[in-house]
Amino acid sequence: MANRIDFGDDSGDWPKDGECDDPDFVGPGAVSDPYDDNRLGDASDCRAAFLAGTVTLRSLDTETATGFDYGDDSSRWANDGQCDDMRFAGPGMAKKLDRDDMGADASDCRMLEESGEVSIRPVFQPDYVLGAPYDGSDVDFGDDSSSYANDDQCDDPRFEGPGVAYTLLESDRMADASDCRAAFEAGTITLRDGES
Incomplete structure (x- = not known):
């Protein structure tokens, strides 16, 4: 780097x-x-x-000290005291998360992060990509049999991060190897907890 x-x-x-x-x-x-x-x-x-x-x-985003974009409060679950944004993890998280709430529960997530109840998942932190290239040699990415393979987005539901597709289908598990390997090595995705 x-x-x-x-x-x-x-x-x-x-x-x-x-x-x-x-x-x-x-x-x-x-x-x-x-x-x-x-x-x-x-x-x-x-x-x-x-x-x-x-x-x-230094992050290009100078609005926040961390360079992280919390988004806004457009979620219907905003300001309910729980973080509904799946870019975070911790005991302050809502039980059911919807991808539509990413970047849409800023006040709750920021408050809970400041109190230590949630933290930003590492792959979503602005500095994560600075560690690229990441070694993916121990990850079995599968093959490119998905109909969404080679579209520059990782469609494998085992991964999370800004480089994954919006809609993830179980049928694409281990079926988008080229896109997922490229995104993993670039630091825009990582394996979800418990996945291999």
């Missing part, structure tokens, strides 16, 4: 001081108050911190 990032050069004000001064990075290895003039100007420090896992690329 580090080879895909343009870290720039060491022309900034504080290169090679052990801290990443580029404002495009966040984390414990980055300065807490960077300024724009150091963008692409601290390559050695930022690359080292990125490889050490102490910084990540």
Whole structure:
């Protein structure tokens, strides 16, 4: 992944001081108050911190500190004290979840996340794709016998994440190998808990 990032050069004000001064990075290895003039100007420090896992690329979404888009409150179950968005997990979740409620119960899910009752499933966290490519060699993806194979969406119901199709059918289990392998390796899907 580090080879895909343009870290720039060491022309900034504080290169090679052990801290990443580029404002495009966040984390414990980055300065807490960077300024724009150091963008692409601290390559050695930022690359080292990125490889050490102490910084990540700042999310393009600046509306929330996590870069996660909670959505809105358009679900009919919004504001009922339970999180109805299947991108989350935890004891504060509603018992029955509907894909239509993804991104549609923002207030409940945000409140419950802040209180520790739910957490964002890792594959839906903005930084998850930064770990790509993921090794899928131990996953049996099956074959491409689904009529929805090779449409650039994973149709296998064993997976979850932003790279899965909206409608998942049991008949597509292990039948969309190429799409699911590509999405898994790219970090846009992962196996659901209990699946193999």
